[in-house]
Amino acid sequence: MNSDATSAPASREERRDALVLAAYNQIAERGFEGLRTREVAAEAGVNIATLHYYFPTKEALIRGVVEHAMRRFRSTLAPHGTPEAQLRNHLRAVRRLLQDEPQLGAVMGELSLRSARDPAIAHIMQDTNEAWHRTLRGLLRRAAAGGHLKPELDSDAVAALVVAALTSMTLPTVSASPRTDQALRQLERWLGI
Amino acid sequence: MNSDATSAPASREERRDALVLAAYNQIAERGFEGLRTREVAAEAGVNIATLHYYFPTKEALIRGVVEHAMRRFRSTLAPHGTPEAQLRNHLRAVRRLLQDEPQLGAVMGELSLRSARDPAIAHIMQDTNEAWHRTLRGLLRRAAAGGHLKPELDSDAVAALVVAALTSMTLPTVSASPRTDQALRQLERWLGI
Amino acid sequence: MNSDATSAPASREERRDALVLAAYNQIAERGFEGLRTREVAAEAGVNIATLHYYFPTKEALIRGVVEHAMRRFRSTLAPHGTPEAQLRNHLRAVRRLLQDEPQLGAVMGELSLRSARDPAIAHIMQDTNEAWHRTLRGLLRRAAAGGHLKPELDSDAVAALVVAALTSMTLPTVSASPRTDQALRQLERWLGI
């Protein structure tokens, strides 16, 4: 619950964001299964009718959450440094992001499952995944060209494997395991970074 | 819809199984979000009250689905042959299972996410994952001991990575990608199998 | 409110009818504007969910009311005796029906207005009106053929005027006027019956 009597009056954008964030947290905590508009409104400190003033339907609110999660996740995709360093940093950044903000993993997992039933989400997730894959493949190729990576690697296949390994960490079953860090380090060893 | 007027009268066990299977399919198709007991009963060809005769609550029915999914999944964990062959076969068997019975992946994904909220499911999923991990680690060790695997590999870490990679395939985002097979082949290459 | 603790258990058909009757009374009392499913359920002595067990939507319930009102009204259209007597009896029967069961007039008025927005209702009302018109025209012709009516009358036009005059009595503005009976008697005088 967020109702802070001393907080400054929220602007239009801030209130929208607060609602999206509340929904984001609710989805992380209870899944789409347990997402209740009244709960979201309460957590944002507003009346249920106010929620509908900003988002005409629950679906519209969910689209807001999708955008938020994607923006949040894409922030990890813009590294700098040498390609090898970027690769290593990227693996660790994703891992850290999912650890520091466990909601993101949960929401991404929920969205991934929902994409099987919701073409709009499927499309967005696919786009994001494609961008992610291309970024990784680019890094792998440049690292190989610079002689800092075993040249026999198929950059497409490796990129796909890295995406898969990192994606699996959005699932509690995997991310809760104490061996997940070992798995990532093994990946780094194989990549030689 | 399963109501076959000419079918033999269903035994207690058969009816229970039919209900579990109907629920399993419903979860695969609509997620926990869209699981409706009435729909399950209808698909099993019985009245909603009959469902509650076999499963007092929706939760009880879900526990039945969990058992079913786990049994289904564990069946892939019992390979034979040389350790290297078992390893390779296992990777392919999991891949094939998820392709042939897409419901299993969907349900496993749903269960994985739900385990964050449901300790009972979390416990079962963890047990299954532990068993899976131990099986893989054993194979890796025996393969290494037989000289059929690069000896410098940390079998614990590799097993974790394999589990992660295969688990990621329960998510539509990954399993729908055309590069998933390449990723698996890359894994085989690194393992040297 | 109808909840009679000593009443016999209602059969499927009885309960349906009770709900339709409750809705019919509510529409008469408060108009479509004030029709509330919860109120209807309460008047029929059942839970709101039970109402939806019998009628999936409010619209379905309204269709039930339309049928009921039409059946109720058509019952007046089957007279017997000589054509002149039938005519006279019909005028009086309609008048009496609307006086004894003021709900019917109110509901018919509501339906008439709603037919401007609801093609299904428009169709039903039109059919009923056509049947009514034909019945009256038939009576007028037979009465004229028997020499009991001024032969110069245009039976089509007269029938239309009778329908209009009687229909106007569904409006409270008209039916509440103390001169409505005089108007009907004037009509009889002109018809010579």
Added chain:
Amino acid sequence: MNSDATSAPASREERRDALVLAAYNQIAERGFEGLRTREVAAEAGVNIATLHYYFPTKEALIRGVVEHAMRRFRSTLAPHGTPEAQLRNHLRAVRRLLQDEPQLGAVMGELSLRSARDPAIAHIMQDTNEAWHRTLRGLLRRAAAGGHLKPELDSDAVAALVVAALTSMTLPTVSASPRTDQALRQLERWLGI
């Protein structure tokens, strides 16, 4: 939608009238059942809060509509010429008015039904009807006195019948019928005008 950016700034009275007219049109189109203040405000090109500045409640707005409709209708009641001509003209004027401005019939019908629940409306409608009746009766008497009408007619009863017949034309069921004009002509024939 009426928002004309180039129009002169509306005066207090004009804005009030615009809102009443918008409400009048909405009632004609959707009935009291579908009357929404937001829709009215939008059609008048103002904010919903502005509507409440002019009309504190929805009821107040409706009273405004009642006045407007009554004024509109009464305009037909002031004929001139010989009594017979006035009578004939009146019948035709009402018919034409309802054809040219179908909203008026719809609104009058809605008001008539509402008068059963709303004493204020009932009172106004009754007054209007009384005035109408007296006007017609006066015309009938003068026409009879002038020898232009069958003298045996009961002017009170005939006036009531004329009012009833014309009132019925506010109902779509009647006014939509192609025989309404015939009915009116039959009335004229009987009156001998």
Added chain:
DNA sequence: AATGAATGAGAGTTCATTCAT
């Protein structure tokens, strides 16, 4: 004089569960 933002009360509808038979 006018508005964007907010809300309380309540609408129709859904759903897991229960009960009498």
Added chain:
DNA sequence: AATGAATGAACTCTCATTCAT
């Protein structure tokens, strides 16, 4: 063992109205 009927609680969404500016 099986069901039709019934329900309490809760859901998303709507609407007339209010309030600060």
